[in-house]
Each structure stands twice: as C-alpha cells, then as structure tokens.
Amino acid sequence: REYWLPGWWPLAEDGGGNALVVDTDPADGGTVGQIVVAGPDEDQRRVLAPGVTAYLRLLAVADLGTEDV
Numbered sequence: 046r047e048y049w050l051p052g053w054w055p056l057a058e059d060g061g062g063n064a065l066v067v068d069t070d071p072a073d074g075g076t077v078g079q080i081v082v083a084g085p086d087e088d089q090r091r092v093l094a095p096g097v098t099a100y101l102r103l104l105a106v107a108d109l110g111t112e113d114v
Contacts, residue, residue: 048085056080056097063087067097 052070063084071079078096094100 048087049083053081053083056100059084065093065100 050070053066053068055064056067057065061084063082063086065080066083068075068079068081068090069077071077072090075092076095079092080094080097080100082091082093094103
C-alpha cells in the first residue's frame, strides 16, 4: 500500500488525510495528469477524471447539494 507517491501533485484535501491529486507518473494503463483519490484509507486508486480540465468541467455541472447559502 502506497499512500503518497512523488509523482502526485496535491489538488485538494479533505482534512482527514485524503486528497485529490494530479498523477504525473501513472501506473500502466493510466493517463499522465489524471485526477485520483489518495490517502491512508484508499487502497485502490480511483480515477475521477482524465485531467484537471475534465475534473473542473465535472464540478461545474455537479449537483453539490448547495441551496441558497
């Protein structure tokens, strides 16, 4: 289990030890720049998007459950 790799650039943290990272050195089959979830309770690397732009597009259309805050 690897909780942090030198090829990961932090993008966001949740305050509990997990982070979204830009993967600059992906494993076989991955894409340079993909966004993955990393942290001590993340045994499998979940790819959220193929890159930062795609991730921001997903956020832009996501229903984050915020109403008239």
